[in-house]
Amino acid sequence: MSDTFPPGFLWGTATAAYQIEGAARENGRTPSIWDTFSHTPGKVERGDTGDIAVDHFHRRAEDVRMMADLGVNAYRFSVSWPRVQPTGRGPAIQRGLDFYRGLVDDLLAHGIEPVLTLYHWDLPQELEAAGGWPERETAYRFAEYARTVAEALGDRVTRWTTLNEPWCSAFLGYGSGVHAPGRTDPVAALRAAHHLNLGHGLAAQALRSVLPARGQVSVSLNPAAVRARTRSPEDLDARRRIDALANRVFTGPMLTGAYPDDLLADTARLTDWAFVRAGDEATSRQPLDSLGINYYQPAVVSAADGRDAGGRGRPDGHGASEHSPWPGAESVAFHQPPGELTEMGWSVDPSGLYDLLLRYTREAPGLPLMITENGAAYADKPDADGAVHDPDRIRYLHGHLSAVQRAIADGADVRGYFLWSLMDNFEWSYGYGKRFGAVHVDYETQRRTPKSSARWYARLAGTGVLPEVPIG
Numbered sequence: 001m002s003d004t005f006p007p008g009f010l011w012g013t014a015t016a017a018y019q020i021e022g023a024a025r026e027n028g029r030t031p032s033i034w035d036t037f038s039h040t041p042g043k044v045e046r047g048d049t050g051d052i053a054v055d056h057f058h059r060r061a062e063d064v065r066m067m068a069d070l071g072v073n074a075y076r077f078s079v080s081w082p083r084v085q086p087t088g089r090g091p092a093i094q095r096g097l098d099f100y101r102g103l104v105d106d107l108l109a110h111g112i113e114p115v116l117t118l119y120h121w122d123l124p125q126e127l128e129a130a131g132g133w134p135e136r137e138t139a140y141r142f143a144e145y146a147r148t149v150a151e152a153l154g155d156r157v158t159r160w161t162t163l164n165e166p167w168c169s170a171f172l173g174y175g176s177g178v179h180a181p182g183r184t185d186p187v188a189a190l191r192a193a194h195h196l197n198l199g200h201g202l203a204a205q206a207l208r209s210v211l212p213a214r215g216q217v218s219v220s221l222n223p224a225a226v227r228a229r230t231r232s233p234e235d236l237d238a239r240r241r242i243d244a245l246a247n248r249v250f251t252g253p254m255l256t257g258a259y260p261d262d263l264l265a266d267t268a269r270l271t272d273w274a275f276v277r278a279g280d281e282a283t284s285r286q287p288l289d290s291l292g293i294n295y296y297q298p299a300v301v302s303a304a305d306g307r308d309a310g311g312r313g314r315p316d317g318h319g320a321s322e323h324s325p326w327p328g329a330e331s332v333a334f335h336q337p338p339g340e341l342t343e344m345g346w347s348v349d350p351s352g353l354y355d356l357l358l359r360y361t362r363e364a365p366g367l368p369l370m371i372t373e374n375g376a377a378y379a380d381k382p383d384a385d386g387a388v389h390d391p392d393r394i395r396y397l398h399g400h401l402s403a404v405q406r407a408i409a410d411g412a413d414v415r416g417y418f419l420w421s422l423m424d425n426f427e428w429s430y431g432y433g434k435r436f437g438a439v440h441v442d443y444e445t446q447r448r449t450p451k452s453s454a455r456w457y458a459r460l461a462g463t464g465v466l467p468e469v470p471i472g
Helices: 033-040 060-070 096-108 126-129 136-153 166-175 188-209 234-254 261-266 282-283 351-363 391-409 452-463
Strands: 011-012 074-076 113-119 158-163 215-221 225-229 290-294 297-301 332-335 371-375 414-420 439-444 447-450
Touching: 011 113, 011 371, 011 452, 033 126, 060 096, 060 447, 060 452, 074 158, 074 297, 074 391, 096 113, 096 136, 113 126, 113 136, 113 414, 136 188, 136 439, 158 166, 158 188, 158 290, 166 188, 188 215, 188 234, 188 282, 215 371, 234 261, 234 282, 234 297, 234 351, 290 351, 351 371, 351 391, 371 391, 391 414, 391 452
Parallel strands: 011 074, 011 414, 074 113, 113 158, 158 215, 215 290, 225 297, 290 371, 371 414
Antiparallel strands: 297 332, 439 447
């Protein structure tokens, strides 16, 4: 196996608008569901919000220069829907689009390819007040928004992503309630999943109608590498159930044009899926130029016994709630995977990434793959000299990138890797307590300090050769 990555491999970092931009009330931007959620007492640790975040809105030029210094050749960012289209419908605010025009121009001037995500969870609050993703109309509003952004930036941005992790939007936002908008209705979660699928398809069509021929369309999923605790029939069935809810609920419509029969059967006591109209699944299945995969840890499941909480308080890595994000899977128990843990309590297991890359190589032959998020949170602190050393993150990255190399050697067509994240930021319901960044941010002063992992990653991006892990 070669230790050199393929020529033309994209080496990037990734962020999301609400996590970094701040400027929550500037230039006509209105609240998103995350503004509302983070300002609701008890929803986010320590009452943190994204009002200021890491002030990227005002520090854009500095941050792009920092990326250039790191040697990355791609940057995956998201557009804030309410910054561009404050009510979620109608004409765009040009001042909002101007921020992204400037960002794209800055990136291109530094030789960094912009990779644009249309939706990273910041639904305009006005659309949520009208029902949000459980309502069909939201999918059509999303397509309109996609067209608006493509008309503004399609001459300079080649790579477009419709949705980031629709599983989180649907099942954490409307099922367990640990993400915005914080609703806890299993049927609403399933409806949201369908309308996200439909919105993806409609948005992909809208993009294709506007973008030049070189435009590329993708979607970023967070598929679960689901493992049964034992080989018993009950545990294997638990794995099947979670695989349907975590993975095939999206890859079914998006890649094959149909929901899996077992998913419909598993959830039949909750809904008859009458919200799926004729032609919806075909619309969801649009030609893709790549499939984005976000990976952090595998899931270990079994059939629940009398001691299991039936999905409550489960170690599934998705936050504590009395409500499950797994509708129809009350018979399934989750278990903490063995081994080393990150600050998120997530296991360090690169084999799950390898397994997913080979799985989608088999299931979607000919479709290039991108790792659009991978990374880890650790308790990073500056030393007495102000330097930030994070050897645990370097070991994490080395292990996962070695898994990518093995997958490529075994036939996976992987075209790029995006480190989550460029810099420490607002980590959703954990607020500012978890640091994923390759660059440390002092939240009081907004000072950026590249960590040891940033310098290690810069060597990789510059050579395409996986550096050794420093000793000590």
